[in-house]
Structure formats: structure tokens, C-alpha cells
Amino acid sequence: xxxxxxxxxxxxxxxxxxxxxxxxxxxxxxxxxxxxxxxxxxxxxxxxxxxxxxxxxxxxxxxxxxxxxxxxxxxxxxxxxxxxxxxxxxxxxxxxxxxxxxxxxxxxxxxxxxxxxxxxxxxxxxxxxxxxxxxxxxxxxxxxxxxxxxxxxxxxxxxxxxxxxxxxxxxxxxxxxxxxxxxxxxxxxxxxxxxxxxxxxxxxxxxxxxxxxxxxxxxxxxxxxxxxxxxxxxxxxxxxxxxxxxxxxxxxxxxxxxxxxxxxxxxxxxxxxxxxxxxxxxxxxxxxxxxxxxxxxxxxxxxxxxxxxxxxxxxxxxxxxxxxxxxxxxxxxxxxxxxxxxxxxxxxxxxxxxxxxxxxxxxxxxxxxxxxxxxxxxxxxxxxxxxxxxxxxxxxxxxxxxxxxxxxxxxxxxxxxxxxxxxxxxxxxxxxxxxxxxxxxxxxxxxxxxxxxxxxxxxxxxxxxxxxxxxx
Numbered sequence: 001x002x003x004x005x006x007x008x009x010x011x012x013x014x015x016x017x018x019x020x021x022x023x024x025x026x027x028x029x030x031x032x033x034x035x036x037x038x039x040x041x042x043x044x045x046x047x048x049x050x051x052x053x054x055x056x057x058x059x060x061x062x063x064x065x066x067x068x069x070x071x072x073x074x075x076x077x078x079x080x081x082x083x084x085x086x087x088x089x090x091x092x093x094x095x096x097x098x099x100x101x102x103x104x105x106x107x108x109x110x111x112x113x114x115x116x117x118x119x120x121x122x123x124x125x126x127x128x129x130x131x132x133x134x135x136x137x138x139x140x141x142x143x144x145x146x147x148x149x150x151x152x153x154x155x156x157x158x159x160x161x162x163x164x165x166x167x168x169x170x171x172x173x174x175x176x177x178x179x180x181x182x183x184x185x186x187x188x189x190x191x192x193x194x195x196x197x198x199x200x201x202x203x204x205x206x207x208x209x210x211x212x213x214x215x216x217x218x219x220x221x222x223x224x225x226x227x228x229x230x231x232x233x234x235x236x237x238x239x240x241x242x243x244x245x246x247x248x249x250x251x252x253x254x255x256x257x258x259x260x261x262x263x264x265x266x267x268x269x270x271x272x273x274x275x276x277x278x279x280x281x282x283x284x285x286x287x288x289x290x291x292x293x294x295x296x297x298x299x300x301x302x303x304x305x306x307x308x309x310x311x312x313x314x315x316x317x318x319x320x321x322x323x324x325x326x327x328x329x330x331x332x333x334x335x336x337x338x339x340x341x342x343x344x345x346x347x348x349x350x351x352x353x354x355x356x357x358x359x360x361x362x363x364x365x366x367x368x369x370x371x372x373x374x375x376x377x378x379x380x381x382x383x384x385x386x387x388x389x390x391x392x393x394x395x396x397x398x399x400x401x402x403x404x405x406x407x408x409x410x411x412x413x414x415x416x417x418x419x420x421x422x423x424x425x426x427x428x429x430x431x432x433x434x435x436x437x438x439x440x441x442x443x444x445x446x447x448x449x450x451x452x453x454x455x456x457x458x459x460x461x462x463x464x465x466x467x468x469x470x471x472x
Contacts, residue, residue, distance in 0.1 A: 008123060008182045009133050011175055012116045013140045015079055018171045019109045020144025022051060023412050025152040025168070029161040036161065039095050049222065050099045052412075054106030055113075057218035059406040061210045063114035064262050068205060071115040071122075072185045076176070078111025083172030090165035101165070117404060119183060121389050132328045134385040139324025139378055143317050149291070150314050208254045209262035216247030221410070224417040232421065263403075273400065275466045276388030277407040279340055282459040283347060283380040284411025286452045289419040290351055290373065291316075293452075294366055296423070297445045301438055302363055312367050319371040323378035330379060331386065337467045340383035344460035346376025352453040359442050387467070423448035 026033065026047055033039070033047060066074045082105055089101030120137060124130040155163045223240035232238070255261040267273055291313060298304045298312060331339045350373035357365055384407075389400045427444035431437070 004182065005123070007178070009120070009136060011179045011182055012120050012123075013137045014171070014175050015075075015112055015116050015179075016137055017140040017144040018168060018175070019055075019082070019113055020140070020412075021148040021151070021171075022105060022109065022168055023144075024148030025155075025164045026161070029152050029156040029164060032156055033098075033161045037092065037095050037098055046099055047102060049226070050102040051106040051109070053218055053221050054103055055109040056221045056406070056410050057214050058107060058110035059114050060213050060217075060262065060403070062111045063118065063403075064205065064210070065111075066115040066118055070185050071118045072183045074111055075115040075119060075183065076179060078108045078115065079172055079176055079179070080108075082108025082112055083169055083176060084108075086165050086169035086172060090162045090169060105168075113408075114406075118400075121400075128328065128332065130386065130389075134382055134389075136324065137385075139321055139327075139382075143320050143324075147314075147317055149295070150311075150317075206255075206258050206260055206262035209251060209258055212247045212251035212254055213262065216244045216251055217406075217410070218244075219247060220244030221414070224414045227417050227421050267400070270391075271466055272387045272390060273403065275463050276340070276384045277403050279344060279380060279459060279463050280384040280388065280404060280407035281411045282456060283344060283377050283384070284408050285415030285418070286351070286456050287347065287374065287377045287415075288412055289415035289452055290354070290370065290449065292416045292420055293423060293445050293448045294354070294370055296441065297357060298363065298366065300441050301357075301359060301445070304363065312363070312370070315367055316371045316374050320374045320378050323375040324382065327379050327382035331383060336383045336386045336390075337464070339379050340387060340467075341460050341464040343376040343379030343381075343383060344456055344463065347373045347380060348376075348453045348456035348460060349373075350376065351449060351456065354449050355446055355453075357442070357446070359438055419448040419452055422451060 030047055039047075062074065062078070085101045085104035085108055087101075089098055089105065092098035092101055117137070120133055121130060124133040151167070152164055155167065219240045223237045223244060226234065226240070227237050232241075251263075252265075255263055255265050294312075295309060298309045304312075327339070334342070350369045353369045354366065354373075356362070385404055388404050388407075423444035425444075426447045427440045430440035430443055435443075
């Protein structure tokens with residue numbers, strides 16, 4: 001890999017890391033943020049939801065726009081918007097300006113992530129180079145979520161919550177300074193005319209498909225994010241769930257009849273694309289949920305401070321870096337299918353071992369098992385990225401990577417609401433029956449971890465069967 005290629009990879013991976021950081025850096029700062037801006041405790045969920053909604057909802061549309069109008073220009077525009085929005089959030093003078101900044105951050109992230117991934121897969125050809133590039137990118141994406149929790153607590157205690165948004169603005173500016181000189185425009189050859197200029201009869205954007213899939217994802221993410229705070233019984237949650245499902249079904253029907261669909265249904269019928277993205281959605285949603293549940297356990301059951309809890313996840317982050325580094329070698333030795341399935345099984349096994357945590361001891365068990373589960377998680381991430389983007393022409397790489405990043409971002413969004421709602425319901429039921437706070441919380445955490453491990457194991461078996469080699 002040339003020096004220029006390494007710098008290009010650094011720029012693209014740095015952008016992914018910054019976006020992943022934004023998913024978690026505010027988590028421990030929410031109470032302080034609410035007091036400063038005058039936001040009630042019930043409204044604090046919007047500090048997270050305002051970012052999660054657009055960042056997950058506009059991914060497929062942004063990936064397709066990059067395919068049609070140039071990935072480099074959209075990547076730079078998205079990152080510029082993300083950086084400017086971070087400045088607005090850092091300087092917010094009230095709830096409205098802060099939530100506006102968070103929403104614009106989400107839009108910027110939705111543009112930056114799929115176009116950046118498409119630039120990566122078109123810059124590095126299939127084979128060892130792409131596997132290595134995806135390994136580094138996936139490692140930093142997972143590490144960003146973990147590091148964000150640690151940095152959020154440290155920076156909020158030392159400099160205030162605004163410093164977390166300022167960090168994102170500074171980091172985004174740094175990437176923007178280096179990116180223009182390194183990135184080259186990536187428009188498929190079939191969409192270029194003489195001298196590389198875009199041809200006038202380029203494919204049209206599928207507006208009905210864009211509207212239905214974006215609306216469906218927005219409604220679904222809103223419902224799941226809100227359910228994490230108020231449960232699934234709220235009228236707005238149920239309406240949003242129903243609307244999301246209806247719109248996504250409508251999207252499939254629209255795409256089956258569209259002359260130039262936003263998502264090619266034959267692509268979705270590819271086993272590698274469909275089950276690769278299923279594996280990605282599963283590993284991202286379940287591992288982030290494990291981190292959340294273990295945060296509850298370490299602080300609410302064992303009574304660890306936020307700083308010591310952050311150190312536990314710092315060790316997990318170190319294991320993530322190591323696992324991502326060796327993942328391409330594992331793929332080269334065993335193949336992508338075996339690495340994907342094996343990674344999911346390792347994650348499931350060590351998550352299941354976490355059921356052994358107790359009310360008075362379990363910090364070391366948490367440290368070891370969470371770290372080793374993260375090894376399997378990283379192997380699965382790298383392998384699914386390779387599986388879901390292999391064998392596709394350059395003109396479809398933006399769409400393929402849009403699906404990959406949709407799996408990542410939706411996974412980051414839905415895992416915590418689903419399993420935290422399950423754990424919270426179990427804890428509340430035990431508390432209403434007279435159980436103490438600590439044993440009730442521990443039982444809820446264990447239930448969430450058990451369901452988490454079972455889901456990952458079931459998906460591993462499904463992927464193993466679906467991706468098994470077939471006789472010609």
C-alpha cells in the first residue's frame with residue numbers, strides 16, 4: 001500500500017471514528033447538559049434521538065446520491081455540515097439551538113458515512129487490500145463508540161459538556177483540511193462522458209423509493225429510541241412502529257416496479273448482501289446493548305464510579321484494536337464465511353458467560369468476557385463488510401456500502417432501546433413485587449444479556465447455513 005493510499009485510508013477512517021464517537025460521547029453528560037440548558041429529564045432522550053433519527057434515516061438516500069453525483073463532493077459536504085453543526089451544538093444557547101445542531105450533525109453523518117465507505121471500497125480493490133482497509137475502518141468505528149463513553153465522562157468532569165461537541169468540531173476540521181488533497185472523485189465509469197465529465201442522461205433518483213425508505217427508517221428509529229425511555233405502550237411509539245413497517249413494505253413494492261430503483265431488489269436477493277447485512281445489524285445492535293447493560297451493572301449493582309467503569313471499557317477498546325488488526329489475517333487463513341460465523345459465535349459465547357456476574361463480585365469477569373466478546377465482534381464486523389460488498393460492480397458500491405452503513409447505524413440505534421426496555425421491564429416487575437433495587441437490577445441485566453447471547457448465536461447458525469457453498 002503506497003503512502004498516499006495510507007493517508008487516504010487515514011482520512012476516511014478518521015471520519016468514521018468521529019461519527020461513531022458522536023453516538024456515545026454525550027451519554028454520561030446528559031444530566032449536566034440538561035441542567036445547563038434547562039431541559040427536563042424526560043426531554044433528555046432527544047439529545048440522542050435528534051442525532052440518531054437523521055443519521056440512520058438518510059443513509060440509503062445519501063449513498064445513492066453519492067453514486068449519481070460524486071462521492072467525494074458529497075463526503076466533503078457532509079463532513080463540513082457535521083463540523084459546522086458540532087460548533088452550533090457546542091455554542092447552543094438553549095434546547096432548540098442544541099437539538100438543531102444535533103439534528104444537523106445527524107444529517108451530516110448520514111452523508112459522510114456511506115460516501116466515505118464507498119470511497120474506501122472503490123479506492124482499495126477486492127482482496128487483501130480491501131480486507132485490511134475494512135478491518136481498520138471497522139475497528140475504529142467500534143472503538144469510537146467505546147472511547148466516546150470514556151472521553152465523555154472525563155471531558156464533562158474536567159471541561160464541561162460543551163467540550164465534547166467542541167472535540168467533534170476540531171476533529172472534523174482536521175479531516176476537512178486533509179481530505180481534499182487526498183481524495184479523488186469516484187463516479188462509476190458508466191456515468192461518465194468524455195474527459196470524465198458526468199453524462200447528461202445519468203440515471204434518475206428514485207424519489208418514491210427515497211421517500212418511503214427514509215420515512216420508514218425515521219419512523220422506526222423514532223419508535224425504538226422513544227421506547228427505550230417510555231416503553232412500548234405509548235401511542236406515539238405504536239403509531240410510529242406501524243407507520244415505519246407500512247412505509248418499508250411500501251418501499252419494497254415501489255422498488256419492484258421502479259425503472260431505476262433506489263435499491264436493486266436483485267442485489268438484496270444476493271445471499272452475501274442479505275445475510276452479510278443481517279450479521280452486521282446483529283453484531284452492532286447486540287454489542288452496543290452489552291456495553292449499555294454492563295454499564296448499568298458496574299455502576300448500579302457493583303457501585304463503581306464512572307471513571308472506573310470507563311477504564312473497563314477502555315480495556316475492551318484495546319482488545320478491539322488488536323482484534324481488528326489481525327482480522328484480515330484471520331480472513332486470509334479461514335475465509336470470510338468462517339470468520340463471520342466464528343466471530344458471531346465467539347461474541348455469543350462470552351456474552352453468555354457474563355450471566356455469571358453477581359451482586360458483590362463480577363468486575364473481573366466483566367472485564368475479561370466483555371473484552372473477548374469484543375474480539376468476536378470485531379472479526380464479525382470486518383468479515384461482514386467484506387461479504388456484503390464483494391462481487392459488485394463499482395456503479396453499485398455506493399448502494400452496497402449504504403446498506404452496510406445502514407446496518408451499522410441502525411444497529412447502533414436499536415440495540416440499546418430494545419434490550420434496555422426488556423431489562424427495565426424485568427427490573428420494574430421485580431421491584432413492584434418487593435425485590436430490592438440491586439437484585440432487581442441484576443436480574444434485569446442478566447435477562448438482557450441472555451437474550452442478547454441467544455440472538456447472536458441464532459443469527460450465527462442462520463448465516464452459516466445461508467452462506468454455505470453450493471454446488472454449481
